[in-house]
Amino acid sequence: MNKGAVLSIDDDEGLRVVLTHYFEAEGYSVITAKDGAEASEKLQSGQVDVVLLDLVLPDTEGTSLIPIIRQATTAPIIVVSGKNDTTEKIICLEMGADDYLTKPFELRELKARVKAAIRRVKDNNKAQSTAPDAASETDKIVFGKFTLDRDQYQVFDEDGESIDVTIGEFQLLEALVSAPKRPLSREQLFERTRDGKFDIYDRAIDIQIGRIRKKLGEDGAKLIKTMRGVGYMYAPPE
Template sequence: MSGGGETAARVLVVDDDGEIRRLLAGFLGRNGFAVTTARDAADMEAALAADAPDLVVLDLVLPGVSGLELCRRVRARSAVPIIMVTARGDDTDRILGLEMGADDYLAKPFNPRELLARIRAVLRRVGTRDPASAGRSRLAFAGWTLDPRRRELLDPDGAVVELTAGEYDLLLAFAARPHRVLSREFLLEQSGRHGDPHDRSIDVQVSRLRRKLERGQGDQPLVKTVRGAGYLFMPDVETL
């Protein structure tokens, strides 16, 4: 492990290529992160149990259990941010990664500085001391409550609903702008992504968020698709 002090954010790098693990551990360590590495599913599970990371960099192609399956398993029990790394730039890989709960993706080969920028961007979005969230009021809609100070979503029964960083940022963008059509380009910016506004990844993120929000809502959609324009948040929003 490489460390950057007691307050360093902890990053788990999962890749079966030893040279890539060494390169990223050294680079991220020199940039202030505490880095743990793993080569496969067993190593990853051991690392997660030993010291819960603040972020996981997860390769798509691994021996035995794939990165997609590992992403699904982690997401089923944790909201830890995940950046998926794929050797192929295929849109299908990126969409599958997002479907499984990844917060961002990066295609190999990549510049380590780009990965560093993405890690920092994701950690800023999930940071509990995010100054952009300080002093924000809670937002209530259709029985749900969104608390920007805690970055929490409570369902109508008061239970906390787990959201990934991307899902949270999308919901905050919607709840802050009800009854307005928000373009895919705008939503990409709000979720900290970079890419073509026609990239289907934003549709995948919205679909995942929609499924979590609309359980028990019957035929009343909370997020409406506006063909050719973007998405519309339907309910009235009250500031608490």
Template structure:
């Protein structure tokens, strides 16, 4: 079956351009001009990936991305006319997987879509393989009074759930799998889904600051000039 892509943009010309191009590449493409139409399409059928413009009438694309991520693991690519670094960082923190800046090349966007769908397929396979393991504890990482469940992507502290964005979950998983080790920003970047050349070191710094706010700050030690160290003692 062809992947189903939902294009959310208030400009009809852009929607038509993306629809025509991606349908020629073998994708099924749906359209929405605002958040209401997006939710209508999203709730009535399976969507593999959403191309979401930030500047929408009504509810903006960043807020829609955050709500989408809270309800689904659908692929999200933000499309924006702005090029400020802070917008990109906020978009990734809201749960987007990638972004492109207008004006964009259709071939570049196609590559980003293919790469994201490929990474998503690898994650699904890894989760399925993990679920088939005999020992359910292989899915659980425990440190201090925290429990991180890999399959469900949930974190709890003394039984109380802590909500994590996708980027926060991926970084915490990378840290917990390499405790007491210094991890460079470049290595941490490779552990996440946001592996494109436009994202700089500050992205990692911002995500770690958010993890410090949600967990114990002393768990994440800054090693100047090298990276970060996860100070927790992880239980086998």
């Protein structure tokens, strides 16, 4: 059984070959691209379940490719790069990446991250498919002027316009609005959105909260409150 389609974007031919053999042996289908142009073509030609993105490509910077990938697919993006700079990691997360793994890495760890990313998406799909056809109320959560739509993995404003959240942002916001007036620690939010896998870039939650607030506009800081020494909490409007 195919466990999912992995798109590997990397200019290192040897690594592409290794990843292809490894993931295919593990039951995944693998699509590869050596640069940004080829990656764009592959994204248009087929469905992918997760994207592995190197930051150093011959025709573009990987960071500039993140928004292009986001326009083509909602699949999770895992940056796989030799750059170990914290600022670089923060930039990638701010631009829409869901995870970051530094080279060199253990193939088993990469597989675990791929598996977790795909499973989160499939679990959401399974929950939606088993819900009653008329269960629009359970598929949507209204908070303030916004509506979180589990069916579309998106959040819409009062005019019905999407605020364009990433899957990672959606899952984080869903965890918060599903527990109104209940402070959630960073550990709890990692557990609910990333299977509890902490990394040296554990500011990921803070970065995504900042992006979510910005997308929510002037209501962002009012709806998603910082609980000093604890984490974050969704505060429903009075």
